[in-house]
Amino acid sequence: MHNTDGSERSATAPDRGGAVPERLLSVATRLFADQGFERTSVQELVSAAGVTKGAMYHYFASKEDLLYAIYQRVLSMQTERLTRFAGAEGPVSERLRKAAADVVHTTVDNLDDTRIFFRSLHMLSDDRLTAVRKERRRYHECFRGMIEEGQREGVFRTDVPADIAVTQYFGAVHHLSTWYRAGGELTGSQVGAYFAELLLAELRPAGPGSGA
Amino acid sequence: MHNTDGSERSATAPDRGGAVPERLLSVATRLFADQGFERTSVQELVSAAGVTKGAMYHYFASKEDLLYAIYQRVLSMQTERLTRFAGAEGPVSERLRKAAADVVHTTVDNLDDTRIFFRSLHMLSDDRLTAVRKERRRYHECFRGMIEEGQREGVFRTDVPADIAVTQYFGAVHHLSTWYRAGGELTGSQVGAYFAELLLAELRPAGPGSGA
DNA sequence: GTCCAGAGACCGACCGGATGGTATGCCTAT
DNA sequence: ATAGGCATACCATCCGGTCGGTCTCTGGAC
Numbered sequence: 104m105h106n107t108d109g110s111e112r113s114a115t116a117p118d119r120g121g122a123v124p125e126r127l128l129s130v131a132t133r134l135f136a137d138q139g140f141e142r143t144s145v146q147e148l149v150s151a152a153g154v155t156k157g158a159m160y161h162y163f164a165s166k167e168d169l170l171y172a173i174y175q176r177v178l179s180m181q182t183e184r185l186t187r188f189a190g191a192e193g194p195v196s197e198r199l200r201k202a203a204a205d206v207v208h209t210t211v212d213n214l215d216d217t218r219i220f221f222r223s224l225h226m227l228s229d230d231r232l233t234a235v236r237k238e239r240r241r242y243h244e245c246f247r248g249m250i251e252e253g254q255r256e257g258v259f260r261t262d263v264p265a266d267i268a269v270t271q272y273f274g275a276v277h278h279l280s281t282w283y284r285a286g287g288e289l290t291g292s293q294v295g296a297y298f299a300e301l302l303l304a305e306l307r308p309a310g311p312g313s314g315a
Numbered sequence: 316m317h318n319t320d321g322s323e324r325s326a327t328a329p330d331r332g333g334a335v336p337e338r339l340l341s342v343a344t345r346l347f348a349d350q351g352f353e354r355t356s357v358q359e360l361v362s363a364a365g366v367t368k369g370a371m372y373h374y375f376a377s378k379e380d381l382l383y384a385i386y387q388r389v390l391s392m393q394t395e396r397l398t399r400f401a402g403a404e405g406p407v408s409e410r411l412r413k414a415a416a417d418v419v420h421t422t423v424d425n426l427d428d429t430r431i432f433f434r435s436l437h438m439l440s441d442d443r444l445t446a447v448r449k450e451r452r453r454y455h456e457c458f459r460g461m462i463e464e465g466q467r468e469g470v471f472r473t474d475v476p477a478d479i480a481v482t483q484y485f486g487a488v489h490h491l492s493t494w495y496r497a498g499g500e501l502t503g504s505q506v507g508a509y510f511a512e513l514l515l516a517e518l519r520p521a522g523p524g525s526g527a
Numbered sequence: 528g529t530c531c532a533g534a535g536a537c538c539g540a541c542c543g544g545a546t547g548g549t550a551t552g553c554c555t556a557t
Numbered sequence: 558a559t560a561g562g563c564a565t566a567c568c569a570t571c572c573g574g575t576c577g578g579t580c581t582c583t584g585g586a587c
Contacts, residue, residue, distance in 0.1 A: 123536085139437050141353040145573060156574080157538045166573065221493065222434055225351050260516075267509045274490025275483040281433065282482055297479045304472075305517035335562085357547060368548080370563050378547065 124162045126152045128176070131169050136215035140170055140223040170223060171231050177216045178238045184209060189245050195253040196303060202246065203272065203302050204295035210279050211291030218280040243269060250306065259306040272302055336374045338364045340388070343381050348427035352382055352435040382435060383443050389428045390450045396421060401457050407465040408515060414461065415484065415514050416507035422491050423503030430492040455481060462518065471518040484514055 130152040134143045188202035247269045253259035342364040346355045400414035459481045465471035
């Protein structure tokens with residue numbers, strides 16, 4: 104991923120280099136994130152990529168197809184990473200901490216993707232929306248599984264549903280695309296460490312006198 | 316007494332009743348939340364409200380103007396409520412808990428507004444976007460103030476910046492519009508209680524005893 | 528080595544239709 | 558009579574998508 108800050112490129116500097124489909128995908132990601140899917144016209148998109156409409160419709164069936172390709176890229180990467188962290192060795196609290204920090208880290212590294220993900224969901228067709236949601240749910244449940252495992256072991260509190268904690272956490276992660284700025288004072292890893300620490304803290308069993 | 320004219324232009328049960336501007340606002344809120352701002356045409360909007368374009372453009376300068384009116388309504392309500400909770404009597408942890416639970420509760424009660432809020436921010440003009448962000452920041456800082464107050468008093472941990480906790484929390488609140496369904500098994504108040512409890516738990520000073 | 532056929536990559540003019548917005552005037556209450 | 562509330566007809570523009578055509582590259586026939 105060479106997804107650096109796009110301050111150098113502008114509308115008058117088309118992206119020339121690399122294969123056309125990849126170029127389209129990368130330009131589309133930037134434009135959709137900056138302006139929104141609907142505010143970005145196909146003409147604007149192909150101009151920025153240095154090709155023409157003919158080229159784009161040669162590789163993608165529609166504008167929405169391009170959007171879906173972005174979703175697939177995001178989903179497969181996130182799922183792959185989470186699966187790796189969840190299936191690692193070690194106590195569940197540490198696995199959870201690492202997975203939680205990692206999702207923040209990678210989200211920050213791919214802010215454009217995340218911004219598109221939640222802002223443009225309603226632009227997908229019903230079929231594809233269903234597919235995305237299904238994949239997303241699997242992701243969600245993998246995370247929840249770790250929390251429930253910790254609850255069974257007694258290292259996490261049980262008076263709050265695991266679902267609530269997961270939803271709360273991913274809400275915060277999603278929200279990163281709204282406020283996090285690359286030049287800020289905190290790196291993605293630092294935010295990830297804080298977020299993960301807060302998650303672990305809130306899951307710790309309550310005071311000495313209260314159990315299940 | 317009036318409106319004896321029998322011309323029926325009802326296409327899909329248009330909303331008839333109440334003043335026209337309010338009707339437009341309420342219908343727009345529903346449609347923008349369901350389909351997105353850009354997917355909702357002005358024609359569709361006014362038809363659903365049982366009026367014509369002439370009526371809408373008589374009260375609102377543009378489609379975006381309508382959107383901004385929705386933002387103003389949301390912002391003023393949220394700010395008003397938070398200010399009340401933050402300025403109440405009692406220990407800061409209890410004030411924070413009540414405010415945190417309340418924002419969830421009211422968010423769930425106005426899910427359409429919240430959905431529009433974050434999904435259509437980029438459709439506002441620069442001036443208005445700035446205004447919205449400024450108001451939003453004030454809101455954010457009021458919340459942060461409570462946490463910092465608790466940190467000074469020693470009831471909240473200080474090894475995590477208050478900003479991080481606030482951002483994390485509001486990310487989760489915002490995310491409610493994505494997953495919360497009215498018919499679910501949890502009421503808004505219940506989710507609010509859980510969320511607030513998790514927030515308080517994560518802010519409790521670390522360590523088995525009460526050290527800082 | 529030359530030639531030709533064919534296929535995939537890509538171009539860009541064009542289209543139907545929808546959209547936000549406007550101009551104008553009627554109708555009713557004051 | 559006047560003014561605001563609202564309807565109707567209309568417009569300029571822009572958008573996603575199409576379609577016939579042109580280039581380039583490849584590979585088999587001779």
